[in-house]
Amino acid sequence: MKLNIAVLAGDGIGPEIVAQAQKAIDAVATKFNHEVEYTSALVGACAIDQVGNPYPDETHEICMNSDAVLFGAIGDPKFDNDPKAKVRPEQGLLAMRKKLGLYANIRPVTTFPSLLDKSPLRLDIVEGADLVVVRELTGGIYFGDKGRSEDLTKAFDNCVYTKEEIERILKLAFSYAEKRDKRLTVVDKANVLATSRLWRETAQEMEPDYKDIAVDYMFVDNAAMQLIQWPKKFDVMVTENMFGDIISDEASVITGSLGLLPSASVGTHTSVFEPIHGSYPQAAGKDIANPVATILSAAMLLESLDLLEEAKLVREAVNKSIEEGIVTEDINKENAYKTSEVGDWIAKYI
Amino acid sequence: MKLNIAVLAGDGIGPEIVAQAQKAIDAVATKFNHEVEYTSALVGACAIDQVGNPYPDETHEICMNSDAVLFGAIGDPKFDNDPKAKVRPEQGLLAMRKKLGLYANIRPVTTFPSLLDKSPLRLDIVEGADLVVVRELTGGIYFGDKGRSEDLTKAFDNCVYTKEEIERILKLAFSYAEKRDKRLTVVDKANVLATSRLWRETAQEMEPDYKDIAVDYMFVDNAAMQLIQWPKKFDVMVTENMFGDIISDEASVITGSLGLLPSASVGTHTSVFEPIHGSYPQAAGKDIANPVATILSAAMLLESLDLLEEAKLVREAVNKSIEEGIVTEDINKENAYKTSEVGDWIAKYI
Numbered sequence: 001m002k003l004n005i006a007v008l009a010g011d012g013i014g015p016e017i018v019a020q021a022q023k024a025i026d027a028v029a030t031k032f033n034h035e036v037e038y039t040s041a042l043v044g045a046c047a048i049d050q051v052g053n054p055y056p057d058e059t060h061e062i063c064m065n066s067d068a069v070l071f072g073a074i075g076d077p078k079f080d081n082d083p084k085a086k087v088r089p090e091q092g093l094l095a096m097r098k099k100l101g102l103y104a105n106i107r108p109v110t111t112f113p114s115l116l117d118k119s120p121l122r123l124d125i126v127e128g129a130d131l132v133v134v135r136e137l138t139g140g141i142y143f144g145d146k147g148r149s150e151d152l153t154k155a156f157d158n159c160v161y162t163k164e165e166i167e168r169i170l171k172l173a174f175s176y177a178e179k180r181d182k183r184l185t186v187v188d189k190a191n192v193l194a195t196s197r198l199w200r201e202t203a204q205e206m207e208p209d210y211k212d213i214a215v216d217y218m219f220v221d222n223a224a225m226q227l228i229q230w231p232k233k234f235d236v237m238v239t240e241n242m243f244g245d246i247i248s249d250e251a252s253v254i255t256g257s258l259g260l261l262p263s264a265s266v267g268t269h270t271s272v273f274e275p276i277h278g279s280y281p282q283a284a285g286k287d288i289a290n291p292v293a294t295i296l297s298a299a300m301l302l303e304s305l306d307l308l309e310e311a312k313l314v315r316e317a318v319n320k321s322i323e324e325g326i327v328t329e330d331i332n333k334e335n336a337y338k339t340s341e342v343g344d345w346i347a348k349y350i
Numbered sequence: 351m352k353l354n355i356a357v358l359a360g361d362g363i364g365p366e367i368v369a370q371a372q373k374a375i376d377a378v379a380t381k382f383n384h385e386v387e388y389t390s391a392l393v394g395a396c397a398i399d400q401v402g403n404p405y406p407d408e409t410h411e412i413c414m415n416s417d418a419v420l421f422g423a424i425g426d427p428k429f430d431n432d433p434k435a436k437v438r439p440e441q442g443l444l445a446m447r448k449k450l451g452l453y454a455n456i457r458p459v460t461t462f463p464s465l466l467d468k469s470p471l472r473l474d475i476v477e478g479a480d481l482v483v484v485r486e487l488t489g490g491i492y493f494g495d496k497g498r499s500e501d502l503t504k505a506f507d508n509c510v511y512t513k514e515e516i517e518r519i520l521k522l523a524f525s526y527a528e529k530r531d532k533r534l535t536v537v538d539k540a541n542v543l544a545t546s547r548l549w550r551e552t553a554q555e556m557e558p559d560y561k562d563i564a565v566d567y568m569f570v571d572n573a574a575m576q577l578i579q580w581p582k583k584f585d586v587m588v589t590e591n592m593f594g595d596i597i598s599d600e601a602s603v604i605t606g607s608l609g610l611l612p613s614a615s616v617g618t619h620t621s622v623f624e625p626i627h628g629s630y631p632q633a634a635g636k637d638i639a640n641p642v643a644t645i646l647s648a649a650m651l652l653e654s655l656d657l658l659e660e661a662k663l664v665r666e667a668v669n670k671s672i673e674e675g676i677v678t679e680d681i682n683k684e685n686a687y688k689t690s691e692v693g694d695w696i697a698k699y700i
C-alpha cells in the first residue's frame with residue numbers, strides 16, 4: 001500500500017515528537033512493505049510568523065490531498081501574553097477543524113499498569129479504567145455567531161446544533177461502543193438547554209437501531225463528578241463540542257498518563273492524528289519531551305487506514321518500551337531517556 | 351435579634367434534613383438570645399403536585415419577606431422519567447434564582463481530616479485542599495433565548511453576559527478572596543468565546559482595585575484538569591453559570607465529602623442556603639440521610655446575617671460530631687446514627 005501522509009509538526013516540541021512517530025511509521029512500512037510519502041506543511045505560530053496565517057491555504061491543500069494528517073502541537077506563549085494579537089495559533093486549529101470537516105474528536109483514555117502511581121486518583125478507583133470520549137468538534141457554541149454590542153458592554157455566543165450534525169457524531173459513537181464494551185453514555189444538559197434536548201431526543205430515536213448497546217443519559221455536571229468517582233463505569237462517552245472540551249480534558253488526567261494519550265479527529269475529507277498534550281514550549285529543542293502520545297496517534301492513524309496489524313505492533317512496541325523503562329524524564333526523572341532514544345527504541349522493536 | 355427565616359424543605363429527604371438544621375438554629379438562638387420565626391413554603395415536585403407550580407407566587411412572597419431562606423432539596427424521579435412533563439421541579443429552581451436575583455452561588459469545598467479516606471483522590475493530593483467556587487447563577491446560556499426551528503431539526507441556546515453582571519459577581523469573588531488566602535482564579539474560555547473575553551477584560555480592569563489579590567486566568571478545560579491534579583493550588587475560583595455548574599460539581603467530589611458540603615446563593619433581595627446534594631428520593635422518610643450539609647448551610651445563613659459567633663459554634667458542633675463518630679450510614683455503615691440522632695447530638699452540643 002502507498003500512504004500519503006501530511007505532516008503538520010507545528011510549534012514547540014511538535015517537530016521532535018512528530019519525528020519519532022514518523023520513525024515508527026517507517027519501521028512498520030518497511031516491515032509490512034508499504035510505501036510512505038510525507039508532505040510537510042506549516043501550522044500554528046510558526047505559520048503566523050512565516051506567512052501570517054495559522055492555517056495557510058497551501059497547508060489545507062496538502063491535508064486535502066493526504067490519506068491522513070499527522071499533527072504535532074501548536075501554541076506559543078508570545079501570543080497568550082498579547083491580548084491584542086489579531087491572529088492566534090488557536091484560530092488555525094479551529095479553521096482546520098472547520099475546513100477539513102473534522103466533526104469528531106476521539107480520545108481513548110487507557111491506564112498503563114506500570115504508571116498507575118502517577119494518577120491523582122486512588123489506585124482502586126482508577127485501576128483498569130478504559131474509556132473513550134467522543135467529542136463533537138465543528139458545531140455548537142465554538143462555531144456559532146458571537147460578538148459584542150456596539151458600546152462593548154454586552155457579549156454573546158450562540159450555540160446551534162442541527163439534527164444532522166448530532167446524528168453523524170452519535171453514529172460514530174455507537175460504532176465505537178459496538179467495537180468496545182457496548183455501553184454508551186450521552187452527556188448533555190437536557191434539563192436546561194434546548195440544544196441538549198435535541199441531542200437527547202436524537203439519541204433516543206437512534207437507540208432501537210443499536211439494540212446491543214446499553215445507552216444511558218447523564219447531565220454534564222453529574223458526568224464531571226462520576227468521571228472522578230467511578231471512571232470504570234464509563235465505556236464510550238459522547239457529547240457536544242464545549243462539554244466535550246471540558247470532559248475529555250478532565251478524563252485525560254485521571255489515569256496519570258496525560259503525556260501518553262493520543263487522539264484522532266475524524267473528518268469528512270481526511271482525519272487528523274495528534275497527541276492531546278500541548279506544544280510545551282519550555283521543552284522545545286531539548287530532546288526531552290515524551291513522544292509516546294504522538295506515536296500512539298500514529299497507531300490510530302494506521303488503524304484508520306485499516307492497517308490493523310501494523311497499528312497493533314506499534315502499540316505493542318510502546319507498551320514494551322514503558323515496561324522496560326525506556327521512558328522520558330516526565331515518567332522517570334532518575335533514569336530518563338531522550339525523546340529521540342525512545343523513538344529509536346520503539347522503531348527498532350518494530 | 352429577631353430572625354425571619356423562610357423554610358423551603360422541598361422533596362425527598364428535604365424535610366428531614368431541614369428539620370435538623372432548624373434544631374441547630376434553635377439551639378444557637380436559645381444560647382445567644384435570638385428569636386426565630388420560621389415560615390414554611392412549597393417548592394419543587396411537591397409544589398407541582400399541590401398547586402401545579404414548582405415555585406408558587408406565595409412561596410416567592412414568603413422568601414421576599416424573609417431575612418434568609420433555608421432550602422432542602424428538590425426533584426422527583428417521576429418527572430425525570432417523563433420526557434413530556436410540562437412542568438418540572440428544576441424549573442422552580444431556575445425561577446427562584448431569577449426572581450430572587452440569586453446572582454451568585456457560593457460553594458466552599460473543605461476537607462474533613464477524618465474523612466479523607468472517602469476521597470477518590472490520593473491522600474497527598476487532596477489533604478488540606480480548601481477552596482471556594484463562586485458561580486454566576488442568573489445569566490449566561492441557562493437564561494438566554496433558546497428554542498427550535500419550526501421543522502424541529504435545529505435547536506439553539508444563546509449565551510449573553512453584560513459587563514454589569516460580570517462586575518457584580520467578580521466583586522463578590524474578590525471580596526471572598528480578601529477574606530481568604532487572597533488568590534483568585536478566573537475561569538473562562540477567552541480563546542474562543544466572546545462572552546469569556548468580556549469576562550476576562552472586566553476582571554483585568556478590576557485587578558488594580560484589589561492590589562493584594564493575586565489573580566490568574568485559566569481556560570475551563572485546563573481548570574477541569576488542574577482541579578484533580580492540584581486541588582490545593584486553588585483558593586477562590588470564579589466563573590460563569592454553565593462552567594460553574596460543571597466545575598463546582600467536579601470540585602465537590604474531590605474531597606470525598608459530598609454529603610457534607612453546604613452552599614449559599616447570594617441574592618439582591620434575600621439569600622438561599624442549601625446543601626449541594628440532591629433530594630435522594632430512595633432515602634426519603636427513612637431517617638438515614640446525612641443532615642450535615644444542611645446544618646453547615648445553616649451556619650452560612652447565620653454568617654450572612656453577621657452572626658459570626660453563632661455560625662462558628664455550629665461548625666464546631668459539626669466537626670465534633672464527625673470526630674466522635676456521630677455520623678449517618680453514608681459515612682459509617684457499621685456504626686450508623688439516624689438523621690434525627692445526628693441533628694439532636696449537634697443541637698445538644700451547641
Ligand SMILES: CC(C)[C@H](C(=O)O)[C@@H](O)C(=O)O
Nearest residue numbers: 090093094142245541542571
Ligand atoms: C485551543 C482550543 C480552541 C481547543 C478547544 O477548546 O477546542 C483546545 O482546548 C482543544 O481542546 O483542542
Ligand SMILES: CC(C)[C@H](C(=O)O)[C@@H](O)C(=O)O
Nearest residue numbers: 191192221440443444492595
Ligand atoms: C437542576 C439544574 C437546573 C441545576 C443547575 O444546573 O443549575 C443544578 O444542576 C444545580 O447545579 O443547581
